[in-house]
Amino acid sequence: MNKKSKKNQFSYDERDIYDPYSVESAGSYDMSGDFYGRRESTDMYDLMPTVQESGGYDEGDEFDPYGMGDIPGFDEEEELRAEEERRLEEERKRKADEEKRKLAARKQKEAERKKQMKKVAEQRRKEKEEEEKHIPGFDEEEELRAEEERRLEEERKRKADEEKRKLAARKQKEAERKKQMKKVAEQRRKEKEEEEKRQQEEEERRKKEEEDKDDPSHIEERLRELSVQYPDVAPPSLVKKCKTLSDNSNTLQVITAGHVDAGKSTLMGHLMLLCSRLSSSERHSLKKLSQAAKDKGKESFVFAWTLDDDEMERDRGVTVDVAHTHFTIPSTMSGLDEDKKDIQDRSVFLRDAPGHRSFVPNLITKAQAPDVGVLVVDSVEQELVAALSAEGQCWEHMLLLRAVGVQRLIVCVNKLDRVDWSEVTYAHVCSTLKKYLKKAGFDVRDESEQVVFIPISGYHGVNLIPESSRARIAETFGSEESKGSEDTDEESSSSAPTLVPPALSSVMPWYDGPSLATLLFNAPIQPRLLEHPFVCVVSDVSKAKFSGKSVMSGRIASGCLVEGEVLVLLPFLRLLRVTAIVDNTCGVGKPVTRCYGGMYVSLSFKPLGASEGFGGGYSEEEIEGMVKSGCVLCRPSQPVRVSNRLTIQVRTTELEHVLLKGERVDMFIHSMWSCDNTCGVGKPVTRCYGGMYVSLSFKPLGASEGFGGGYSEEEIEGMVKSGCVLCRPSQPVRVSNRLTIQVRTTELEHVLLKGERVDMFIHSMWSCGLLKRFVSEMNNKGVVIQKKPRKISSNTNAIVRVQTDDVVPMLPHSIHPLMGRIVLRLNSRTIAIGVITETHDVKI
Numbered sequence: 001m002n003k004k005s006k007k008n009q010f011s012y013d014e015r016d017i018y019d020p021y022s023v024e025s026a027g028s029y030d031m032s033g034d035f036y037g038r039r040e041s042t043d044m045y046d047l048m049p050t051v052q053e054s055g056g057y058d059e060g061d062e063f064d065p066y067g068m069g070d071i072p073g074f075d076e077e078e079e080l081r082a083e084e085e086r087r088l089e090e091e092r093k094r095k096a097d098e099e100k101r102k103l104a105a106r107k108q109k110e111a112e113r114k115k116q117m118k119k120v121a122e123q124r125r126k127e128k129e130e131e132e133k134h135i136p137g138f139d140e141e142e143e144l145r146a147e148e149e150r151r152l153e154e155e156r157k158r159k160a161d162e163e164k165r166k167l168a169a170r171k172q173k174e175a176e177r178k179k180q181m182k183k184v185a186e187q188r189r190k191e192k193e194e195e196e197k198r199q200q201e202e203e204e205r206r207k208k209e210e211e212d213k214d215d216p217s218h219i220e221e222r223l224r225e226l227s228v229q230y231p232d233v234a235p236p237s238l239v240k241k242c243k244t245l246s247d248n249s250n251t252l253q254v255i256t257a258g259h260v261d262a263g264k265s266t267l268m269g270h271l272m273l274l275c276s277r278l279s280s281s282e283r284h285s286l287k288k289l290s291q292a293a294k295d296k297g298k299e300s301f302v303f304a305w306t307l308d309d310d311e312m313e314r315d316r317g318v319t320v321d322v323a324h325t326h327f328t329i330p331s332t333m334s335g336l337d338e339d340k341k342d343i344q345d346r347s348v349f350l351r352d353a354p355g356h357r358s359f360v361p362n363l364i365t366k367a368q369a370p371d372v373g374v375l376v377v378d379s380v381e382q383e384l385v386a387a388l389s390a391e392g393q394c395w396e397h398m399l400l401l402r403a404v405g406v407q408r409l410i411v412c413v414n415k416l417d418r419v420d421w422s423e424v425t426y427a428h429v430c431s432t433l434k435k436y437l438k439k440a441g442f443d444v445r446d447e448s449e450q451v452v453f454i455p456i457s458g459y460h461g462v463n464l465i466p467e468s469s470r471a472r473i474a475e476t477f478g479s480e481e482s483k484g485s486e487d488t489d490e491e492s493s494s495s496a497p498t499l500v501p502p503a504l505s506s507v508m509p510w511y512d513g514p515s516l517a518t519l520l521f522n523a524p525i526q527p528r529l530l531e532h533p534f535v536c537v538v539s540d541v542s543k544a545k546f547s548g549k550s551v552m553s554g555r556i557a558s559g560c561l562v563e564g565e566v567l568v569l570l571p572f573l574r575l576l577r578v579t580a581i582v583d584n585t586c587g588v589g590k591p592v593t594r595c596y597g598g599m600y601v602s603l604s605f606k607p608l609g610a611s612e613g614f615g616g617g618y619s620e621e622e623i624e625g626m627v628k629s630g631c632v633l634c635r636p637s638q639p640v641r642v643s644n645r646l647t648i649q650v651r652t653t654e655l656e657h658v659l660l661k662g663e664r665v666d667m668f669i670h671s672m673w674s675c676d677n678t679c680g681v682g683k684p685v686t687r688c689y690g691g692m693y694v695s696l697s698f699k700p701l702g703a704s705e706g707f708g709g710g711y712s713e714e715e716i717e718g719m720v721k722s723g724c725v726l727c728r729p730s731q732p733v734r735v736s737n738r739l740t741i742q743v744r745t746t747e748l749e750h751v752l753l754k755g756e757r758v759d760m761f762i763h764s765m766w767s768c769g770l771l772k773r774f775v776s777e778m779n780n781k782g783v784v785i786q787k788k789p790r791k792i793s794s795n796t797n798a799i800v801r802v803q804t805d806d807v808v809p810m811l812p813h814s815i816h817p818l819m820g821r822i823v824l825r826l827n828s829r830t831i832a833i834g835v836i837t838e839t840h841d842v843k844i
């Protein structure tokens with residue numbers, strides 16, 4: 001076998017390239033195909049015959065690579081067995097190889113696994129190290145996941161915190177709300193308590209006032225208490241001192257009266273200018289005033305403007321409020337003989353009243369006990385008739401002058417220049433007026449001297465001052481005026497009013513009586529009643545310009561007062577101390593320490609404290625709020641009577657109908673107006689009734705108090721308009737926008753047709769409306785002459801169905817005459833007046 005191997009080895013070397021079936025080639029590959037290198041020899045190779053063993057290969061031989069045919073003794077069975085053995089051997093070999101290979105593969109796999117594990121362990125270690133070191137760049141996904149986790153964690157935390165915070169806030173809010181509610185409830189409780197207390201106090205106060213009002217004896221009783229508390233009376237020395245002062249002041253109190261535009265203000269304004277010795281600056285102011293009047297087209301009112309100093313009065317050319325002023329009539333105008341001219345000048349305290357009927361209450365409340373009344377009458381016939389008509393103020397003013405106690409009346413027949421200075425007209429006016437004056441209760445007989453007539457022209461200044469004084473003024477100013485007219489300064493000269501009146505002899509040669517100034521100079525002054533108890537009738541309360549303190553103004557009806565005294569305000573029973581006195585009688589307010597009967601004063605006061613008596617303890621504002629024209633100030637020890645039940649002696653005037661028991665009328669007692677607050681001095685009352693003009697304070701009911709409640713004051717204020725109606729819920733008026741009315745048309749510009757829109761005034765509510773249907777036309781006796789007419793013409797009586805745009809509260813005329821009146825207007829003209837006959841329901 002070894003020989004063969006050597007041979008084979010040798011031969012193999014030689015056939016290395018040419019024998020593809022060599023041992024090397026046949027057995028060098030195992031099943032896995034791996035090459036394990038050259039082998040020395042195998043068993044199988046040993047069995048295979050080589051080329052040399054089979055006898056050699058020469059050219060003539062058949063090719064027999066295995067040399068089968070050449071092996072001697074080889075039989076088939078042997079061959080098969082060998083073959084089987086070989087196969088088994090090969091199988092065994094293959095299996096062993098397989099085993100080896102598997103083992104090697106397993107080992108290798110194991111080595112690889114270990115290597116891999118080592119690698120993984122190494123990696124994990126590194127990762128761990130990385131993780132520990134927080135090295136950035138760590139696995140991105142992991143990082144992202146971690147990041148996400150962190151974010152989620154944070155989010156979760158944040159949400160939890162948020163929840164916690166919210167819960168805490170909610171809890172806090174709830175606690176605060178509870179606290180607030182508690183506070184509000186507490187506040188409401190307090191407010192309610194306060195309100196109840198206030199209401200109770202108010203009720204008590206009202207009751208007290210009611211008692212005081214209904215039972216004057218109660219006030220009397222309290223006044224008696226007060227007089228014990230303040231027993232002081234005016235010392236005789238004070239009366240004596242005041243008497244001297246009063247005599248020296250020699251002040252005559254004058255009031256003008258007369259129909260509107262009679263020339264009262266012009267007359268008195270001109271008289272004042274003529275009586276005053278005008279300085280050059282005063283003349284300059286007059287020129288300026290004249291220019292201003294000219295600029296406003298009111299040149300003829302220049303003298304009136306000296307008294308009507310309010311802008312509104314000047315614009316309208318009408319006196320509104322009573323003007324107070326003071327001037328002096330020089331003794332030279334007394335008309336007395338030369339030897340008696342050492343007497344002092346006459347000081348005049350003038351009140352110029354308005355003539356317009358709307359301002360009559362101003363005259364009544366402010367014209368207190370004047371010494372002289374100056375009634376100014378326009379001499380032009382139509383004006384005289386208008387002034388003396390039932391609607392005219394001349395007649396009414398005569399009555400009022402009588403009522404306020406005028407003992408001397410000077411009747412100025414004015415504007416004689418407009419009737420050519422006619423003596424006949426003058427005589428006619430005088431005789432006409434005498435009848436009326438007599439009716440008013442004046443003694444018009446010549447011998448009585450209660451009423452004096454004089455012819456006058458206020459604007460031209462005729463018969464205002466005596467002729468001698470006129471001549472002197474003409475001497476002083478005449479030359480100036482003539483010089484002024486020649487002056488180059490045209491504006492100033494033209495605007496200056498002519499002060500110098502024409503000579504009486506040149507215009508009214510037929511008159512030789514006294515001038516107005518002379519009559520005033522010699523008019524008797526009424527007794528000032530200084531010895532009587534102190535009584536001051538308050539006409540006004542206001543704030544002092546500089547100090548801002550409350551001041552009461554009024555006329556002292558009687559008595560004397562010294563600064564610092566305690567007075568009681570009646571009928572309110574309030575105690576106050578007089579802290580300062582200002583005399584207004586002399587025109588400019590002059591501070592004085594004493595005052596007495598006849599003076600017009602402003603009294604500063606300080607209410608007494610609660611501890612100083614039962615009338616004390618009120619603030620200045622409270623007292624200011626209660627004072628109204630007609631209140632009286634007097635000493636607590638000498639109070640006037642306070643009552644509401646009187647016996648009076650009256651003389652009636654021309655009445656429209658007879659007076660019957662139970663009738664309600666307005667009563668003016670000195671300067672107090674009782675009955676309602678129409679005159680503008682709002683008097684707080686606790687009851688009101690038909691015919692009164694009232695202001696009602698109100699408080700809306702709450703929502704819980706009924707379906708009409710729950711509105712604020714502002715809301716109600718916003719919805720109220722003229723014509724709204726207040727009534728008891730149980731007795732409401734009708735509310736509708738569909739009415740049947742009975743009207744009478746006036747002179748129409750065109751006939752009225754169905755469907756026309758007109759303005760409708762129902763009581764004081766103004767609404768537009770539609771003439772829906774003409775029901776019928778009637779004659780003057782109310783008999784229907786045509787049913788459903790197509791049109792309505794002038795001066796026609798008709799029944800008409802109308803519809804207003806707004807729902808209107810009203811009542812048919814048959815139920816309530818005042819609530820059922822209607823006026824129709826079109827293009828600012830009244831086209832029909834009538835009454836509501838029927839209302840048709842409407843839902844509101």
Ligand code: GTP
Pocket residue numbers: 258259260261262263264265266267300301304317318319320353354355356414415416417418456457458459460
């Ligand atoms: P009220 O205070 O509003 O009632 O008027 P009043 O009476 O004070 O009349 P006022 O003095 O305002 O004058 C009214 C108008 O009458 C003015 O235009 C005056 O110029 C005019 N007037 C006054 N007196 C005379 C006069 O003697 N002659 C003429 N022609 N006009 C006069």
Ligand code: MG
Pocket residue numbers: 264265266304308318319352353354355
């Ligand atoms: Mg006037």
